Amino acid sequence: MEIDLSRGNIEKVATDPRDTELYLGGLGTNAKILWDRVPPEVEPFSPENLLIFGAGLLCGTPATGCNRTIVSTISPQTKLLAFSMMGGFWAPELKYAGYDKVVLRGKSPELVYLWIHDDKVEIRDAAHLRGKGAIETAELIKAELNEPKAQVAAIGMAGENRVFYASVEQGRSSASRGGIGAVMGDKGLKAIVVRGTKDLNVAQPAEYMELCNEVLEYIKHREDNPIPGVMPILAGLGSPQEMKVHDEKWHTENFMWGNSRERKRDFWNDEVAKEWTETMEKARTRLISCFNCPMKCGATISMPGLPTYMMKCFTKLTYTMGAFSDLDFGLRIAQKATEYGVDGFSAPQVMAFALELLENGILTDEDFPEMPEDSEGRFFYLLDKIVRREGIGDILADGTHWAAERIGKGAAAYAHNNIKKTEQLPLKLSMLNPVYFLMYATGEKMNITQIEGQFPQAPFATKEEREAFVSDWIQVPDEKFKQYLLDWEFRGENSNPYYPTVQMSCDIVDWQETMHYIDDALGQCAGLSSFPLKPPYHIHNYPKFISAGAGIEMDEEKLKQAAKRYRTLVRALNTRRGMRRKDEKPPANHWKKRFPELEEELLDTYYKFKGWNKEGIPTIESLHELGLGYVSDDFIERGILVEGEEDFPQEVSAATEES
Amino acid sequence: MKKTKIIKNIIIDVDKCNGCRACEVICSSFHAMPKYSNNNPERSRIRVIHEPLRDVYVPIYAGEYAVAECAGRDKYIIDGKEYDECAFCRASCPSRDLFKEPDSGLPLKCDMCEGEDEPLCVKWCLAEALIYEEREVEIEEDEEAPDEIAIGLESLANKHGMEKVIDTIAQLSKTLKS
Numbered sequence: 001m002e003i004d005l006s007r008g009n010i011e012k013v014a015t016d017p018r019d020t021e022l023y024l025g026g027l028g029t030n031a032k033i034l035w036d037r038v039p040p041e042v043e044p045f046s047p048e049n050l051l052i053f054g055a056g057l058l059c060g061t062p063a064t065g066c067n068r069t070i071v072s073t074i075s076p077q078t079k080l081l082a083f084s085m086m087g088g089f090w091a092p093e094l095k096y097a098g099y100d101k102v103v104l105r106g107k108s109p110e111l112v113y114l115w116i117h118d119d120k121v122e123i124r125d126a127a128h129l130r131g132k133g134a135i136e137t138a139e140l141i142k143a144e145l146n147e148p149k150a151q152v153a154a155i156g157m158a159g160e161n162r163v164f165y166a167s168v169e170q171g172r173s174s175a176s177r178g179g180i181g182a183v184m185g186d187k188g189l190k191a192i193v194v195r196g197t198k199d200l201n202v203a204q205p206a207e208y209m210e211l212c213n214e215v216l217e218y219i220k221h222r223e224d225n226p227i228p229g230v231m232p233i234l235a236g237l238g239s240p241q242e243m244k245v246h247d248e249k250w251h252t253e254n255f256m257w258g259n260s261r262e263r264k265r266d267f268w269n270d271e272v273a274k275e276w277t278e279t280m281e282k283a284r285t286r287l288i289s290c291f292n293c294p295m296k297c298g299a300t301i302s303m304p305g306l307p308t309y310m311m312k313c314f315t316k317l318t319y320t321m322g323a324f325s326d327l328d329f330g331l332r333i334a335q336k337a338t339e340y341g342v343d344g345f346s347a348p349q350v351m352a353f354a355l356e357l358l359e360n361g362i363l364t365d366e367d368f369p370e371m372p373e374d375s376e377g378r379f380f381y382l383l384d385k386i387v388r389r390e391g392i393g394d395i396l397a398d399g400t401h402w403a404a405e406r407i408g409k410g411a412a413a414y415a416h417n418n419i420k421k422t423e424q425l426p427l428k429l430s431m432l433n434p435v436y437f438l439m440y441a442t443g444e445k446m447n448i449t450q451i452e453g454q455f456p457q458a459p460f461a462t463k464e465e466r467e468a469f470v471s472d473w474i475q476v477p478d479e480k481f482k483q484y485l486l487d488w489e490f491r492g493e494n495s496n497p498y499y500p501t502v503q504m505s506c507d508i509v510d511w512q513e514t515m516h517y518i519d520d521a522l523g524q525c526a527g528l529s530s531f532p533l534k535p536p537y538h539i540h541n542y543p544k545f546i547s548a549g550a551g552i553e554m555d556e557e558k559l560k561q562a563a564k565r566y567r568t569l570v571r572a573l574n575t576r577r578g579m580r581r582k583d584e585k586p587p588a589n590h591w592k593k594r595f596p597e598l599e600e601e602l603l604d605t606y607y608k609f610k611g612w613n614k615e616g617i618p619t620i621e622s623l624h625e626l627g628l629g630y631v632s633d634d635f636i637e638r639g640i641l642v643e644g645e646e647d648f649p650q651e652v653s654a655a656t657e658e659s
Numbered sequence: 660m661k662k663t664k665i666i667k668n669i670i671i672d673v674d675k676c677n678g679c680r681a682c683e684v685i686c687s688s689f690h691a692m693p694k695y696s697n698n699n700p701e702r703s704r705i706r707v708i709h710e711p712l713r714d715v716y717v718p719i720y721a722g723e724y725a726v727a728e729c730a731g732r733d734k735y736i737i738d739g740k741e742y743d744e745c746a747f748c749r750a751s752c753p754s755r756d757l758f759k760e761p762d763s764g765l766p767l768k769c770d771m772c773e774g775e776d777e778p779l780c781v782k783w784c785l786a787e788a789l790i791y792e793e794r795e796v797e798i799e800e801d802e803e804a805p806d807e808i809a810i811g812l813e814s815l816a817n818k819h820g821m822e823k824v825i826d827t828i829a830q831l832s833k834t835l836k837s
């Protein structure tokens with residue numbers, strides 16, 4: 001469905017089955033639409049920029065955890081493609097209403113919301129919702145429509161004021177990365193409200209149900225058998241169980257505090273544990289799940305004196321650690337931040353960055369009139385300034401990269417934790433890990449958790465543990481991965497950074513990334529698939545799900561090829577917008593021990609493996625192989641590629657192993 | 660003489676419900692024609708009334724069809740939590756949109772997944788908010804289940820008097836025949 005917000009036009013367009021076959025759905029078809037219709041000259045805040053809410057291909061079917069909405073647009077923060085996923089209940093509802101996507105273009109002169117009720121679609125006035133919180137908005141709209149079962153995706157004040165890291169909030173879930181909430185606000189759209197009461201078909205009912213039941217059985221098996229020898233949060237399924245788990249020793253002692261600066265090695269003790277456990281238990285009313293999923297990764301949080309809200313994942317600690325404070329503060333400010341609708345990774349880092357600039361005299365007290373003295377008070381103060389774009393908040397609302405550029409005076413050195421202009425998890429480590437180097441450098445989802453997952457983060461200490469781990473590792477796409485793990489050691493020849501070898505690293509990264517890209521097209525939550533070790537969904541059962549669910553004939557090779565196709569298209573979109581090798585850099589201080597030569601070799605080999613040239617641009621040949629000849633033509637026309645002058649003639653390369 | 664009868668019982672632990680609606684998905688999928696060919700929570704015979712912000716989670720099964728709404732309504736407050744009007748009622752009733760086929764408006768009723776070993780909503784609720792139990796009870800041999808119409812007529816007779824009921828039936832039979 002297409003909505004032109006400038007004209008108030010609503011148009012229903014049937015999904016092209018040929019595109020579905022080639023790009024599946026969700027991210028894949030979102031990318032295709034953006035390639036076709038948003039040329040690189042289009043600015044994020046232009047009426048020509050599209051904002052696409054895409055339900056994944058299998059969303060709403062009985063496949064457990066298949067509920068993702070993939071929101072794609074051109075990001076104000078990176079000026080590249082943003083694609084952020086949200087769980088919850090929105091995408092299935094859209095499917096029950098009979099749609100795969102909502103494609104928004106133009107700009108509404110007045111603030112409006114979109115109301116989709118099966119065949120009836122309306123653009124409604126939202127003037128009375130201006131400045132309202134995202135959760136508050138959802139409740140108000142459901143009440144005024146008298147539709148308690150409607151699902152609402154809304155922005156808060158941050159989105160309205162185009163904060164570059166504004167999120168789209170949807171009850172227990174949000175699409176937070178890349179500032180898509182800002183694009184929504186720029187379009188004058190406060191919310192999209194959906195209610196669907198139609199049937200959702202699958203192609204081969206009996207086969208499909210059998211697959212779904214197998215997945216459920218496997219989930220039970222994994223719940224009963226957590227993986228031994230890894231950290232508790234890596235042992236089970238689901239998104240990291242931050243709402244359930246009280247022991248935060250690992251995060252608080254290994255992740256950085258403040259502006260991703262300080263590691264507190266002996267932070268976690270009995271006293272802190274007791275206090276934080278109490279805080280959480282008092283605040284948490286219930287653990288809650290997304291649509292059709294038993295994993296309960298979220299929670300309802302009620303802090304005394306504050307409205308109830310819902311939370312998931314690591315936002316639990318980002319504010320706490322950013323402000324050098326405690327969990328009580330973290331949960332209180334997250335309530336406001338959720339209503340305002342900001343990204344829980346970026347926002348606290350931006351605030352900590354601002355305070356560092358003040359401490360170092362780059363900003364002065366005059367920039368922060370009437371700011372409280374205490375760290376907690378300062379964070380609340382800054383959050384308010386940012387979402388209103390008031391005073392210094394107007395600059396900080398652009399994120400650390402652009403704020404540093406506007407401030408000048410050496411501020412850039414303090415925006416030190418970015419990749420492609422996006423704030424990363426606050427992690428600073430010692431020894432370079434070749435697999436993670438590649439993932440950080442080349443990922444276009446701007447977040448490590450959106451690439452990693454299938455291969456353990458660290459070797460197992462003993463041979464027995466390794467053998468036990470690989471003994472029921474059915475998810476590997478190829479037996480060789482078992483050997484990679486069996487031979488991986490903490491020390492000596494077979495250890496980081498030279499082991500896994502460059503070649504192995506390419507294989508491992510490619511596998512992990514491919515699984516995430518498949519999830520993002522199908523609408524499957526990474527928490528049951530690409531993110532945890534040994535998940536119920538993998539390359540061997542996915543083709544069957546697609547065949548039986550969507551009626552597209554599929555096998556492993558064809559699926560890998562499809563994922564490679566739209567993954568390459570994502571890269572092509574970004575290439576066309578100027579992304580090059582120089583942009584593919586983890587933060588300089590991410591690891592203490594760096595190996596420039598090895599890193600260059602890793603990039604060279606990985607690019608080649610992917611069918612990209614030395615600049616990270618997909619080559620003419622690989623584009624044609626993937627049926628992306630139109631991309632190749634466009635690149636040649638724009639002078640991005642020159643025929644006959646590609647960096648890599650496709651000699652025998654690692655890629656041959658792959659396809 | 661005594662004989663036994665199986666009572667099928669689903670225990671609903673609202674404290675364990677996480678609001679995932681897997682039960683709605685599998686129920687509507689199981690009852691699709693052909694089986695599992697589609698799903699649509701709107702057709703499910705179990706619905707989860709949930710309002711996360713008020714911490715209200717009530718999985719509710721479709722029970723009998725009610726021709727007319729109740730003369731009075733009920734509203735429960737439990738542990739300080741206020742539940743919606745009729746929150747715990749299973750009826751497919753004109754006063755609400757629960758338990759009706761979306762297109763025909765025909766009432767829906769849970770049949771305990773006839774033909775399956777266990778109710779599928781229970782099987783799919785890994786949170787164990789729904790637990791299935793079978794209980795054997797002894798009943799009198801001659802305690803035949805009384806006819807539904809008989810029960811209805813008896814209650815009418817109690818209320819309006821036997822004569823009035825007979826008159827009305829006689830009249831009705833004329834109008835309905837013609």
Ligand code: SF4
Pocket residue numbers: 065066067087088237238239288289290291293294295296297298525526527528
């Ligand atoms: S695994 Fe967690 S985040 Fe993923 S769908 Fe299930 S409840 Fe939601």
Ligand code: SF4
Pocket residue numbers: 675676677678679680681682683707718783784785786787788789
């Ligand atoms: S499947 Fe269980 S936990 Fe999920 S909504 Fe139904 S009753 Fe609640």
Ligand code: SF4
Pocket residue numbers: 685686687689703704705720721768769770771772773778779780781
């Ligand atoms: S027992 Fe079967 S018919 Fe009844 S609500 Fe559960 S799934 Fe539906």
